[in-house]
Amino acid sequence: MIQCDIVIAGAGVIGSAVARELSRFEGSIAVLEKNADVCEGTSKANSAIIHAGFDAEPGTWKAKMNVRGNEKMDKLAEELDIPFQRCGAFVVCLHEEELPKLKELYERGLANGVPGLKLLNREEALALEPNLSDAVCGALLAETSGIVCPFELTLGLAENAAMNGAQFYFETQITGLERREDGWLVKTSGEDFLTKAVVNAAGVHSDELHNLVCENKLHVASRKGEYCLLDKTAGQHVSHTIFQLPGKYGKGVLVSPTVHGNLLLGPTAADIEDREETKTTAEGLGEVLEKSALGVRNIPIRQVITSFTGLRAHEAGDDFVLGETAEGFFDAAGIESPGLSSASAIGEYLAALIAEKLQLARKENFQPIRRGVPRLHDMPAEQRKAYIEKNPAYGNIICRCEQVSEGEILDAIHGVLGAKTLDGVKRRTRAGMGRCQSGFCSPRVMELLARELSLDLREIRKNEKGSEIVLEKTRG
Template sequence: MYDVIIIGGGVTGCATAAELAKYELGICVIEKESDVCEGTSKANSAIVHAGFDAEPGTLKAKLNVRGNAMIRELYKKLDFAFKQNGAMVLCFDEMQLPDLEKLLEKGKKNGVEGLEIITVEESRKREPKLSGEVKYALFAPTSGIVCPFEMTLAFAENALENGAEFKLSTKVTEINKSSDGYKVITDKGEFEARAVINCAGVYADEISEMVAEKRFTITPRKGEYMLMDKDAGGIVSHTIFQLPTKMGKGILVTPTVHGNLLVGPTAENIDDKENTSTTASGIAEVRAKGALSVEGLPFNKVITSFTGLRAVGNKHDFIIEEAAPNFFNAAGIESPGLTSAPAIAEMLRELLSNNIDLKLKDNYKDTRDGLVHFAELSRDEQNALIKENPAYGNIVCRCETITEGEILDAINRPLGATTLDGVKRRTRAGMGRCQAGFCSPKTILLLSEKLGCGIGDIKKNGRQEVSEDA
């Protein structure tokens, strides 16, 4: 029997596992996909928000600002990519200035540091490519960008190293109360725990209703993006927002931590919790609205488009609660959920501590070594690494300069990759301009050899096929 079962291996679930793994607890993360970071956490804007947008007094406001501060320290300890590049919210009309001033006041009430409204002249000094329609901008220096795959994986690997277990490709079908806690029934067997934490993203409402009465609903909000080649990455250095609406923070233009340029997302509420298709109309909207913020966006350098789903709750705030004795929900974790994840984990730990005594481990390890990124090393470091392990001398992904050594490390690590997407998220092999056209065959071969299976058994991702009567 575990002390805690966490349902969902996204950034919230993995951050919670890492937080609870500091204590003498038996922890199990159950994820229906074959890897962590397969759902909402893998397809978002990758922004570490400053915290000026959320309504003062809400959980979103409190946990955003706390999470922002935590990430600025955690990335050093857990070895994931992060850059504090600052953000600008653009105002295109003098009549919009009061709305920008309201954002400023919200941010100040929320405790965001360094916020200021700057003139068009100052805005264009900082970002020369801004649209000529810009009148003012709200500048937020504490905003940043992150790699969501790396951050989620860092939490997961840190949790694993500190004793947490992960049950992947395991779908929860039922949860029953037991004399000591809960029996979690899955398609891979039954697991028992004293407490359950629901971090199931767009399915959090369905998981909650396995235990408690209907408390909330989750609506998937579809957001489409365009990703440009690294040749376009220097168009802007800050994250460029437009004034937000009730549907979200609007179309943004931002560099990524790996040097690309990202534009999006759209915002469309849908019914299908698995619909991650892109559409001609969605991409057209991204192009049109992105061009309002930044002049001369090089759409001829787009290397891929993709869609993410945000888990939008009907409570207009994060839903973090004890819904039944020792059953906790972390639901409706839409933006700024990525930023807030480590702070949400702290809050869940506090709720759990009301019912279960928590004792810190004597041997807890608060650091984690990430994968070696060969392309980021100096020439001397590269030569030394190749001398130690010749596999680092074989380039597999030419677009991103990813070596065989990096791919083998991604497969061999605890919680290692088992699919093409798993390798891609850990190493970036396949994320370049040819979008895996060159490196896929070699990556499949390496996966096949290391996993001991046929090349036909290697999948792009591990999405579980569920029959109609399942």
């Protein structure tokens, strides 16, 4: 049995943010993740937007955490060495009779304390975004909205937490919780943990953990959203994130640039029974293409290079569930959009509650600076040359689409919380995320993983157990 002060259930963006904030304090932290890596659940597939905070009802956790999280992003991105751009966002109105709803969003944003909001008429909107559709009759501009890479944000938070002492346990499924006089017994698929406090950051399964220990029950629906990602040749089609006026199931289908230069369309919204089902469908992707064209014209859909599905944890109360909901049990449940935007604020809030509860002292040697895998393609020529001279592996290009070198992949494998799967390498380096979608580079990445981790090629997985690529030798 492993003893610690705090167990965090889930190594997505919320669990990793809580871990980083708690690692500012003296105390032992164990992050338990059922998958093989961080960012394998809800956090891996979303719109990658840092929302301004105008959409949520004033006074809700969503509103408070969103606005605070947005405020923190510039400093956080600098500390964690992750890409972040305040590109701004439009909410476009497609019908004259709905213009009052746009004004309501504007006033809600003001009530939430969102700066940089402006109401635009059609001509003003087109001056900033010439590719808006002919149906657009007005827009709300939110200047503080931004875009981020959800993989790199989650990895940055998790790695920085690990640098400051948090321990991560992968492929460790929580199977039960039992209240003891001295805290909680956390039963898992591996070793059990005895801890003073538990943080529930289990995404679409957060209600299951909550309902094990709390009298007031939660119900989280797994809300499925399908997306299309376009090549970098389409990345300049819009310069802001383009939303449509929100409806019952969220903010509708968006069109947005990404921090890596692609164009993103989506998501759909449909509640499903299977909390792990991430298949795309012809119907869903057709809806993405049809609805995205309502707000933006001439989208070059022939440039779609991949599609994917994300899951959102929608709680029936339509708000985040945060705080101590049982003795020593702290919820971060029902975290859907704007969860990515709110992650650092949720981490800050829960860490303060837990530190006070357990009387944890602040560390004097907390290190907030984390450096990610170097991105040689983005470096000036002289800096890139210096890297290659120091280690020739940086001059051996493995992924041609994204110009990722062997040296970068080795850094990803041997770094803090190093990559052990193809997806792990992909999220840390972008090897396999380009136009060919790993068609050429995956065999070489597999060879590097096998060599560096002393594994047989048949042991190399895409992600979880059962996703091995090579099943058997055909010769030799």
